[in-house]
Amino acid sequence: MATTAPPPATPNDLLGVTKTLDLLAPRWSVWVLMTISSQPLRYAEVKPRLPWLADGQLHPRLRHLTNAGMVERTEYAPRHVTYGLTSRGAALLPVLTVIASWGDAYLEKDLVANKHTGEMEPERIAPAQNIDDTVALLAPRHATPILFSLQARGTATAKTLATEAMPGYGLTAVYKPLERLVADGLVTASGTGGYQLTASGRALAPVFQAISAWASAPTAEADARRPGRSGAAPSQTRSGPWATTPTRLPAPAVPVVPAAGPALTTTPPAGTAWKSGDLFSHQIPARPFSPAGGPRR
Template identity: 40%
Template sequence: MSLTGLPADNDADIARVSEALAMITPRWNVRILLALSGPPLRYSEIANSFSWLHNGQMHLKLRSLCDAGLVQRSEHDARNVTYGHTGRATSLLPVLPLIVSWAEQYLEPPEGEQSAIEQIEDSLTLLTRRHAAAILWTLKGRGETSGRALAARAIPTQQWTNIYPPLRQMVADGLVDTDGKGQPYRLSGAGEGLAPVLAALSTWSAGQPLTQAIRHPVWGQDRTADSGAWASHQARTPTTRTRPDPAVPTQPAQRPKWQDTDLFSHPAPARPAPALPSGGIRR
């Protein structure tokens, strides 16, 4: 069933990216994934890095990441259970610095020092607003568009005036521009600047190498690719709970350079405040 009034390949693309964002956006999920970017860890080792979370909360977080196919739980024996990345999670890590780069360029400078992980969390909050993906895809494909025409593509099954609350929020967030009430809407510079991030997220969620992101049919710089490559749904990697093969050594994933010193420098960040309609995107 189509979610938007856009072509089928765009509609499937939006659905996949929305699902990918739903996996990683919940609070602490990205931090847990980064904590697991090295060798597999015991539960106690993970919990020690997140002392502000209760055991019940951490169990739920790990279970949801396992169900999403991003974390693998391995039972070596009754007393030795470890958690580590799946291949899907490892291939996601290179997307995170793209989000940091976008945040550094377009988000309003914070009042104090802010870690890279907080940059990611602030950015993901903006991208997961209701109907945000459909609005971004529509404006990128159609350019300047009236609210009514935008609603016909982004939320075709709803009353067309329902487009205005999310649109006003995206204008306040700094992702969409308009010249005033009743005037057409268009992507702002910050909205256009999301191209590398959204192309990479789409490519990852479609199960393709990130080198293909440049050829994404909507957000890529080289749009000569067959757009059908993004049309089929990529199933999530199922969680495996088998004992690792001792004959195959486990190679720890390389940690992003920006992660080493600032991952947990701010254990309880404030969530982004509502943005102002001008002056950049407020955190």
């Protein structure tokens, strides 16, 4: 039975969460952020760390993140350009850790044989992929408003959800996003004509809280540049509109991605760099995974 309690989250909370999810939603954007999290890198240094991305895929991600204020593009010389996180981008890293932890705990995993024991165990998933897959569940239009409404109410009918989460739409419009959330394992039918969150859906509360806190934090007016490898002062800094400047370095050979790395289980303080083992904890598999229990990737 639906309750009538008003949602505790404000419209600004919901708006901040949805905008942040839209920012992270373009595939591989999270991987780019995490790749340059430890220090500014040149294009030719970013590229081998993301070998599956073609030039036509990497440039748009860097442009998107630069225009969004997450990445700063700095020219040290006409053909010497680096990309590093702004203070706003660095402040997002702990939020990404929260998202990665949820994905690791609740998203389905294929079973693979342990190469040492031969026993079947859940596949290890890179934190960046856990984030990507979690955002893919939450970013579609109306998904997060419906989840917000159910978190506030506990149980709600389709009519209530249509009115609260999709104002201006007819009742029938709510069923398609509801069906997708049910199929993804975040929402379940209550058996009394209503809908409620599953355990994994309820566990999204810390994720939404972390995103909302980051989205509502004031943006620094001046973003101090994080020191690069050379320590040289830039001749020109651009952190606004995108401008392409090719690197002088030839494209290096594609490196072998590390086979294993430490699991990411705790939230680092703001500005803490992601280790390469955290980012690339396994060879990147094809996506999406076939469902094997739990919310789908």
